[in-house]
Amino acid sequence: MTIPSTETVIPHEPHFVVRMGRMLWADKFALCAAIFLVVVLVIAIIGPTWLGELATKQNLRGRNLPPFDWERGWVWWMGADALGRPLFARIIVATQNTLMVAAGAVVLSAVIGTVLGLVAGFSSPRINQVIMRLADVIMSFPSLLIAVIVLYVLGSSILNLILVLSITRIPVYLRTTRAEVLEIRERMFVQAARVMGxxxxRIVFRHILPVVLPTLTTLATLDFAYVMLAESALSFLGIxxxxxxxxxxxMISQGRQYLTNAWWLSLWPGLAIILTTLSLNLLSNWLRIALDPVQRWRLEMKGRKNG
Known part of the structure; x- marks a missing residue:
């Protein structure tokens, strides 16, 4: 006689990447934003090698060439700038520097701000006060004013621009991380880890940091768009x-003097900034829901239905 098994069969939990893929597929706006950002990233990697020579080659006979002139070739479909250089090639090549500055500033400010926030939230009140006063000093000055002063003194370069923009964004990650740590450190699993020795x-980096990372990931995605806009503003001002x-x-700054008779010089790079910023905002909104255990069930249900 066969005795039926009383073991409970636990359903297999899908891999994290598979779950994120299903949730991304459920949100079509976020999916389109992710695809667009992947394309932009690929362009940033291969752009200078692909069209770097065309982006710098001058052709004074084609000054301010209007867009959609297909007879000259596909690379001229956006028109040409004041020196006859194809705008399409220049936008492709400019993608690398634009994303490099934004990514460098976000990564540097996120790492420094997160470490300082972890220390401030888990250390003694005296150290906490010192770190928070430092953040208050940075936030007391307008970020654009700090950038103007520092770049005027040190000079304009990609490294200095990354350094300036990262300094102005450190308090954002510092305050967010500290607030999260102050709340998480009182939870039962942290107290249990402390009791077990x-x-x-180990408590900070093994138990607290993984809980804080989803919030910081969403914040960094949104901050990427802000830093990119800040870099564009500084370049527009000429510093x-x-x-x-x-x-x-x-490119927008160079085309502003031709807005009345060659509007396309500023339109196309401005449109690239708008689309990239919009995609980052849509993706950050999706990340906020997908990484939240309380809300992501909605995306998971949509993903199962669509699957």
């Missing part, structure tokens, strides 16, 4: 990236 370093380097903001 775990060191403060950002300088020629012969190219960024989208610098």
């Amino acid at each position: 775990a060191s403060n370093k 950002g990236i300088q020629p012969p380097e190219i960024t989208w903001g610098l």
